[in-house]
Amino acid sequence: MELLDFARGPALQFGLYAFVIGTVWRILGILLLAAKPDHSAARKAGGFMAALKVIYTRSFTADAFKQDTLYPKILGYLLHIGLFVTVFLFVPHILFFKGLIGLEWPGLPNNIIFFVGVITAGVGVALLVRRLTNPVLKLISNFDDYFSWLVTMAPIITGIIIPIRFGVRYETLLAVHILSVALLLTWLPFGKLAHAFLVFFSRGTTGLVLERRGAKT
Amino acid sequence: MSAPNPFGESPRGNVEPILNEVMHALDRLLDDGEATVIDLGRLPFGPGEIEELEGQLGTGEIKARLDALGASRIRETIYPGVWWLDHYNTAGELAGRYIEITRVPDILTSQEADIAAGRARLHELISRSEETALQ
């Protein structure tokens, strides 16, 4: 049980500290940036509603692009819904969060979580294949993209393996799973995965800018 | 038989697989004359499961009681060739529980060593009574 003790203890602690420090750092660091001086007159009075509107509308694809982006869009949604379900609705995970923040919510049966987990892993692989085969996407991908993919997929894959076991002891697999989560937590605020908490700030900012310019959003 | 109930009460994970195992053992007994012993001692039975299994197999035509290092209750179930054996120790505690798929459980047949020992005892009795008669 030594590896599990290390994973559940110091490794996870490090990951969580890195996550908290990094997240607060990135959010404050970005929010406190000075806006670029804009000397033009505003077309419309920008406001909070404009920000909210873009946060909402950018969740869908503009009609002109719908056809071309349908495949990655579906995969993207599946991946994010899958991540939400497996991370937040698996009972042992809920107990983990309860231990951290004291809140608890209902979960789903394990077989459903497992099914969703397998789909999510499959979607993750499909997205990587697309990244590697689409010339444009491949060209604009850097280390951050691939590493972020890896640290996101690692907990999913290791999580799926736990009930299958492959002859490895449960506590070892659990420890590896937790270690992969610690790695994810450590990386999340500093790479492209920071979109987890920055996505709505950036969309809101886009909304404000476009509103000011009088663009149709 | 009732389907394994998904929710509530206690799970019934063991009864059906064991009944299947018994059926395959009967195949082997009929086809090849091969006997099978199923040790029920190391299976993770839930509350009431063993009783359910016992109920499903029922009691057939033969019941035997053995007294050797404690009692043993041996009976054929309603499925001929399928025997239920409960071995108790001298304190009356269950020491082993088996399903045997065979024509007659080995332990019911007289054992060579015991037959020989019995013959010796009988021989001694006869020679002693002959001695008495001669006197």
Added chain:
Amino acid sequence: MKQKPTLGEVLQAKGVSRRGFLKYCAATASLLALPPAMVPRIAQALEAARRPSVIWLSFQECTGCTESLTRSSSPTLEGLIFDSISLDYHHTLQAASGEAAEAARHAAMEENRGNYLVLVDGSIPLGNPGFSTIAGISNVDMLTETVADAAAVVAIGSCAAFGGIPGANPNPTGAVSVSDLVTDKPVVNVPGCPPIPTVITAVLTQFLTFGQLPDLDHYGRPRAFYGQTIHDRCYRRPFYEQGRFAETFDDEGARKGWCLYKLGCKGPITYNACATVKWNQGTSFPIESGHPCLGCSEPDFWDDGGFYRPVSTARIGGGAAFGTAVAAGAAIGVAAAAMSRRRQQKTIKEG
């Protein structure tokens, strides 16, 4: 050295019939988790087996392990096994005391040099030899002396196997396990608090029957009994998969016998045979009685952060540290923004 009688001779002298012996062999096969087809081999081996001499040493312990063993009431098949071993020293059970007891131990060691088994319950304090002594001899000295000519050592219970309660944080006596001290002999760990009596007798029976020790896992535990987790063999496992959990000890889930994972059950990470061998002559085991597994056969189970904390919760420090983390993150964030602003100002000025 006088030749000890074989088990066959012992049973014959007791007037046990061949049927009785076969029944005994069948029970032995069950005990050793061997297939029933092994019964003839067991019969052959047991007939010729000679009673091994056993010396039982009790160190920093609560006598719960001895209780566990003796409460598998006598005379039983287990009792018969004890008839067929020669328990030459056990300071709780033996009639002799004081110097006579120690003389019996020395005599057994002398007579069975290289062939006797040493059973140990309790951990050994290294902090101060005076913490635990028997007949004025410190535990570590007695262990070293007794083990020197033993065939093998069996550490009974979690204290002897892993340090147990005496070894729990902050380990005031400097308690260590048997295997910390005995490195040149085979050591079999039979952990549990207490271990299942059947498992203790099984190890002895294996030695008696086949003259060898069982196959062990990486913690030195017999695989036949510690090869699978409680969770994997638990009859409540289907409820875990279905997501049906007892939330408290007296809610609907508890009454319906649902999974105890949320109440801190350590079944998933605990390797033991409770779910199949069970306790009190096969009556039940803790989970069947409605209480989560404490994980008592695993190392340091006392220090695992609480019996009622679910397996999946983190074992990490409290909220104050996270407050510091938030503050640190905020400080870096503000500093980074300020630096950026300064650079921006500079760029604008330089135009």
